[in-house]
Amino acid sequence: MARLPDAFIDDLLARSDIVEIVGSRVPLKRKGREYTAPCPFHDERTPSFYVSPTKQFYHCFGCGAHGTAISFLMNYDRLEFLDAVEELARRAGMELPKDTRAGPQDNDLRDQYAALEAAARLFQRHLAESQRARDYLDSRGVDADTRARFAIGYAPDGYSTLKDTLGTDERRLKLLERTGMLSRNERGHVYDKFRDRVMFPIHDRRGRVIAFGGRVLDKDASPKYLNSPETPLFHKGRELYGLWQAKQANQKLERLVVVEGYMDVVTLFQFGVTQGVATLGTATTADHAELLFRNAPDVYFCFDGDAAGRRAAWRAVESVLPRMKDGRQAFFLFLPDGEDPDTIVRKEGATGFDARLAQATPLSQFFFDELGRDTNRNTLDGRARLAERARPLLAQLPDGAFADLMRQELQRQTGVGAAAPATAPEPQRAPSRRVGAPAQKRSLVRSMIALLLQQPSLGLQLQPPYPFAELRLPGMPLLLELLDVVHQRPEISTGALLEHFADHEQGEALRKLAAQSLPGDENSWAHELQDAAAQLEKQTLQQRIDELQQKQRSQGLDETDKYELRMLLQALSSLRG
Numbered sequence: 001m002a003r004l005p006d007a008f009i010d011d012l013l014a015r016s017d018i019v020e021i022v023g024s025r026v027p028l029k030r031k032g033r034e035y036t037a038p039c040p041f042h043d044e045r046t047p048s049f050y051v052s053p054t055k056q057f058y059h060c061f062g063c064g065a066h067g068t069a070i071s072f073l074m075n076y077d078r079l080e081f082l083d084a085v086e087e088l089a090r091r092a093g094m095e096l097p098k099d100t101r102a103g104p105q106d107n108d109l110r111d112q113y114a115a116l117e118a119a120a121r122l123f124q125r126h127l128a129e130s131q132r133a134r135d136y137l138d139s140r141g142v143d144a145d146t147r148a149r150f151a152i153g154y155a156p157d158g159y160s161t162l163k164d165t166l167g168t169d170e171r172r173l174k175l176l177e178r179t180g181m182l183s184r185n186e187r188g189h190v191y192d193k194f195r196d197r198v199m200f201p202i203h204d205r206r207g208r209v210i211a212f213g214g215r216v217l218d219k220d221a222s223p224k225y226l227n228s229p230e231t232p233l234f235h236k237g238r239e240l241y242g243l244w245q246a247k248q249a250n251q252k253l254e255r256l257v258v259v260e261g262y263m264d265v266v267t268l269f270q271f272g273v274t275q276g277v278a279t280l281g282t283a284t285t286a287d288h289a290e291l292l293f294r295n296a297p298d299v300y301f302c303f304d305g306d307a308a309g310r311r312a313a314w315r316a317v318e319s320v321l322p323r324m325k326d327g328r329q330a331f332f333l334f335l336p337d338g339e340d341p342d343t344i345v346r347k348e349g350a351t352g353f354d355a356r357l358a359q360a361t362p363l364s365q366f367f368f369d370e371l372g373r374d375t376n377r378n379t380l381d382g383r384a385r386l387a388e389r390a391r392p393l394l395a396q397l398p399d400g401a402f403a404d405l406m407r408q409e410l411q412r413q414t415g416v417g418a419a420a421p422a423t424a425p426e427p428q429r430a431p432s433r434r435v436g437a438p439a440q441k442r443s444l445v446r447s448m449i450a451l452l453l454q455q456p457s458l459g460l461q462l463q464p465p466y467p468f469a470e471l472r473l474p475g476m477p478l479l480l481e482l483l484d485v486v487h488q489r490p491e492i493s494t495g496a497l498l499e500h501f502a503d504h505e506q507g508e509a510l511r512k513l514a515a516q517s518l519p520g521d522e523n524s525w526a527h528e529l530q531d532a533a534a535q536l537e538k539q540t541l542q543q544r545i546d547e548l549q550q551k552q553r554s555q556g557l558d559e560t561d562k563y564e565l566r567m568l569l570q571a572l573s574s575l576r577g
Contacts, residue, residue, distance in 0.1 A: 123153025
């Protein structure tokens, strides 16, 4: 589908009552202007989950979960974005814009999904017909139910089985090529990519087949595993094998266990560990980390205990650190030599494997152990080296208790603190009217941002070009961005505004400001915003006056500069009067 217009999304959210949406799934209790409940996205005894009917967004002060009615449906009901939009539109009696109807490109993607689904069914039929392939799965102990659950199949040994069955005309041949199911040699000859392999379909978050992994039957053949290439439907750095099955088997995922291979996931599932997923022949990426934590609060990385396994674990650390919000946990389990999850769970069962997970190394311990592996913490030089390595990594942690504790641990081990990243101060008091004090200048900008987050439509009373746009103050670019979005989307709610800035470097600071309840009402906020804007205008004039006066002292002014200075002084005097 084409991208939905921002105006449609804003209108949809304006017509959707987030209290009703959330309250139909989570028992809410009124608390002042807002509603509260135990967070549905992590376990807690004291409610820290708030829903604001005026701001039309939810926020959990415990785990950091936040968003609009759309993102709530995506996270709670496990819907894709479009499915969540369609659900809200149905409830609100709205129709999707006509320009979002399927076009040629969308029809092509739909055909690609259909082609891959047909290939999966074909491979399953061939598995039923191949005694050799079934014997292999029998030897690996994969039972019939598990084969069916994961739609495991078999690609026959031949160069044109798939091509001849599904590529019956030129259009279908090209479709199979685009989905990565066919290869082409230097002479232009097209042939089946997967041959004589047990086939593991890879499903997306909606359960659609988007790619395959193929495992050889002959132990001497290579490569041992062959994955589909990158296609419009499949990006291996963004997908996890087994996630679809794990979500179907667990009403709520409390954990995910990241393993290295298809068979590890399949065997764990068969023996009762239904939370296993695997990266697809690549190291853990930032997208993987975000996907993992979006689906479960606890993530266990299971690797071999050798040097290669520890390198893979460290790459996982680098990916998860920037996503370690409070409420999330990461652990590392290193297996004995010669063992993998497949062999361990067969020997020890789900109980034994769970016991190993219970003894897994927390991220915090692995972080300091690995960084300090070749340092002597009994010497100043060794402690300095550890601090030098750790500080830039700890700076990537999101604000919260975990980040604070990690910095405290660094200080305990080395005597050197790790400075917390600078964040925007949260304005609690009304902005000062006095010009010239840096703290007050920052407070004015932050106060305006906080007011816009309380009621975005307040920004419509400030018309561009903004007289304070040239003022060099922290937070000014963000304030101008917020104002621009409000003017482009006048109906935008606080929740939608936060979603717009979700990936912004100050996105987390904005969410914290938005979660605050400011005193007063819309009328008092409007006066406060106007007052702050007027103060910033004075500071802008003073900034330019200071520049010209400095130039006068250093090199003198020409007639144009002198005229500008006189006009600025007059303007500033009239504003103060």
